[in-house]
Amino acid sequence: MEVISGIGELKALRSCWMRPIGLVPTMGYLHDGHVALVRRAREESKTVVVTIFVNPTQFGPSEDFGCYPRAFERDVSILQAEAVDVVFAPSSAVMYPEGFSTWVEVEGITSRFEGAIRPGHFRGVATVCSKLFNIVDPERAYFGQKDAQQVAVIRKMVQDLNMNLDIEAVPTVREADGLAMSSRNAYLNGPERAAAAVLFRALSAVQEMYRAGCRDMTKMSNCMRRIVGEEKLVELDYAAIVDPASFEVVNSLEHPALAIVAARVGSTRLIDNMPLHV
Amino acid sequence: MEVISGIGELKALRSCWMRPIGLVPTMGYLHDGHVALVRRAREESKTVVVTIFVNPTQFGPSEDFGCYPRAFERDVSILQAEAVDVVFAPSSAVMYPEGFSTWVEVEGITSRFEGAIRPGHFRGVATVCSKLFNIVDPERAYFGQKDAQQVAVIRKMVQDLNMNLDIEAVPTVREADGLAMSSRNAYLNGPERAAAAVLFRALSAVQEMYRAGCRDMTKMSNCMRRIVGEEKLVELDYAAIVDPASFEVVNSLEHPALAIVAARVGSTRLIDNMPLHV
Numbered sequence: 288m289e290v291i292s293g294i295g296e297l298k299a300l301r302s303c304w305m306r307p308i309g310l311v312p313t314m315g316y317l318h319d320g321h322v323a324l325v326r327r328a329r330e331e332s333k334t335v336v337v338t339i340f341v342n343p344t345q346f347g348p349s350e351d352f353g354c355y356p357r358a359f360e361r362d363v364s365i366l367q368a369e370a371v372d373v374v375f376a377p378s379s380a381v382m383y384p385e386g387f388s389t390w391v392e393v394e395g396i397t398s399r400f401e402g403a404i405r406p407g408h409f410r411g412v413a414t415v416c417s418k419l420f421n422i423v424d425p426e427r428a429y430f431g432q433k434d435a436q437q438v439a440v441i442r443k444m445v446q447d448l449n450m451n452l453d454i455e456a457v458p459t460v461r462e463a464d465g466l467a468m469s470s471r472n473a474y475l476n477g478p479e480r481a482a483a484a485v486l487f488r489a490l491s492a493v494q495e496m497y498r499a500g501c502r503d504m505t506k507m508s509n510c511m512r513r514i515v516g517e518e519k520l521v522e523l524d525y526a527a528i529v530d531p532a533s534f535e536v537v538n539s540l541e542h543p544a545l546a547i548v549a550a551r552v553g554s555t556r557l558i559d560n561m562p563l564h565v
Numbered sequence: 566m567e568v569i570s571g572i573g574e575l576k577a578l579r580s581c582w583m584r585p586i587g588l589v590p591t592m593g594y595l596h597d598g599h600v601a602l603v604r605r606a607r608e609e610s611k612t613v614v615v616t617i618f619v620n621p622t623q624f625g626p627s628e629d630f631g632c633y634p635r636a637f638e639r640d641v642s643i644l645q646a647e648a649v650d651v652v653f654a655p656s657s658a659v660m661y662p663e664g665f666s667t668w669v670e671v672e673g674i675t676s677r678f679e680g681a682i683r684p685g686h687f688r689g690v691a692t693v694c695s696k697l698f699n700i701v702d703p704e705r706a707y708f709g710q711k712d713a714q715q716v717a718v719i720r721k722m723v724q725d726l727n728m729n730l731d732i733e734a735v736p737t738v739r740e741a742d743g744l745a746m747s748s749r750n751a752y753l754n755g756p757e758r759a760a761a762a763v764l765f766r767a768l769s770a771v772q773e774m775y776r777a778g779c780r781d782m783t784k785m786s787n788c789m790r791r792i793v794g795e796e797k798l799v800e801l802d803y804a805a806i807v808d809p810a811s812f813e814v815v816n817s818l819e820h821p822a823l824a825i826v827a828a829r830v831g832s833t834r835l836i837d838n839m840p841l842h843v
Contacts, residue, residue: 294727388672389691389725395666413667414726421727447667448692449572449699 288367290374294422297375305333307426312419315339316356317365320460320468324429325369327457336423337366339376345411356473382418391417393440399534400525401436409440416441425452433459433467435545435560436534467559474555482520483552489514490561493546497563502540504528511548524549566645568652572700575653583611585704590697593617594634595643598738598746602707603647605735614701615644617654623689634751669695671718677812678803679714687718694719703730711737711745713823713838714812745837752833760798761830767792768839771824775841780818782806789826802827
């Protein structure tokens with residue numbers, strides 16, 4: 288396994304790699320959710336490239352960039368055990384040299400939900416993904432379904448700018464009690480960790496309603512709010528049922544839909560979602 | 566020579582093309598300046614792709630998109646005679662389907678000169694070039710030095726987003742009296758056409774001052790303004806001496822610099838520039 292930190296170095300080596308190339312962009316501090324992405328990439332690619340880069344431009348000024356958890360040596364061991372071919376781990380100075388001034392902006396979807404709560408977040412995500420896609424030039428890039436709005440933003444960018452890769456969303460990996468795996472779960476103390484599972488319970492309840500034939504979206508959103516509201520350590524940001532491509536609130540459930548939820552548990556912000564289908 | 570209008574169709578054929586691929590993006594209504602780009606691409610590429618697309622997103626609401634000159638059949642004949650391999654001529658609906666919402670924004674340089682006078686212009690240019698670069702995937706793309714700020718914006722975008730191509734600027738081709746070739750010259754009536762040559766005379770005068778040892782930028786800018794001011798059909802927008810990469814006004818002439826000028830001749834807006842060197 289090669290560990291590379293320079294862009295020119297990676298581009299020079301790239302011409303020797305067997306195709307298809309599968310890219311798994313991560314911010315490190317890897318958990319089983321990341322491993323699921325890597326395994327899927329491994330199955331479908333001749334060369335698997337995992338990037339580890341805590342991207343400063345997708346964090347707001349009051350967010351957790353400085354204390355975002357890092358465990359580089361452990362991450363490298365995990366990726367080695369998964370037979371990854373290349374780890375790309377650039378510094379911020381390599382990715383954003385002095386004078387950097389180009390941004391990729393996906394309008395519309397980025398004004399809703401996570402985009403509304405975290406201004407600039409998706410601009411940072413779209414820009415860093417554009418860069419990583421150009422640097423690695425993969426046939427496919429793999430993202431976790433847990434960050435469903437991120438997946439939708441990146442798919443829209445790829446489509447609008449005619450980029451030459453496919454975006455694959457990999458199902459969310461969950462803890463035993465249903466909590467979606469996230470590097471930010473490390474921030475939770477004992478009682479918070481127990482309370483956090485309420486997001487999964489709320490989403491599951493809505494999925495059950497849907498499977499039982501309910502198509503009343505107000506009732507379903509209220510159900511999520513009520514369940515989350517029962518946990519006093521958890522403060523809801525939003526609970527809604529949306530179109531999975533546009534993240535617009537849906538008016539009918541004839542088409543595929545996604546139940547989404549975001550909440551703060553202590554000072555930690557968590558998001559989760561569940562597709563609605565029978 | 567193949568003439569292609571679909572993006573999927575072009576991408577499907579692309580894998581059979583010999584590399585390197587040279588791309589010449591144009592808005593059509595070709596003149597000898599475009600031919601110079603095509604010839605340079607032909608010399609340096611195994612496959613030459615010329616795009617003809619009047620890009621609506623780089624025109625302001627009060628600009629000349631609707632009446633921009635078009636001559637598709639004649640353009641195709643010219644390109645055939647230059648042994649171009651592929652003409653890509655998509656419709657606006659193909660390039661910007663309903664719901665299109667992703668933009669590439671280069672900050673800083675785009676707030677100055679042409680960017681200040683034409684808000685949104687360079688966003689449209691950067692976005693369409695991103696798309697064309699992804700669609701054609703060339704080793705090199707060729708642009709006219711006449712649009713020097715456009716060249717600088719595209720180079721900055723390519724650098725910041727780590728795109729996999731080189732941007733080549735080809736020297737401006739001029740009429741006998743020095744007027745830079747431009748599709749917009751077609752708008753000029755007889756007296757305007759004669760008056761328009763004043764831009765070249767102003768730039769040439771500054772280049773002469775520079776070669777004679779003058780390094781006083783105020784004197785040089787004033788000289789351009791005075792010469793242009795003598796033509797009563799010509800109204801100056803700006804005349805300045807700038808850094809050719811950032812388009813910031815330079816404070817000293819120790820580094821390479823560019824004299825730039827923009828003016829309206831009747832209702833037609835013309836720009837031109839000249840590098841300052843000995």
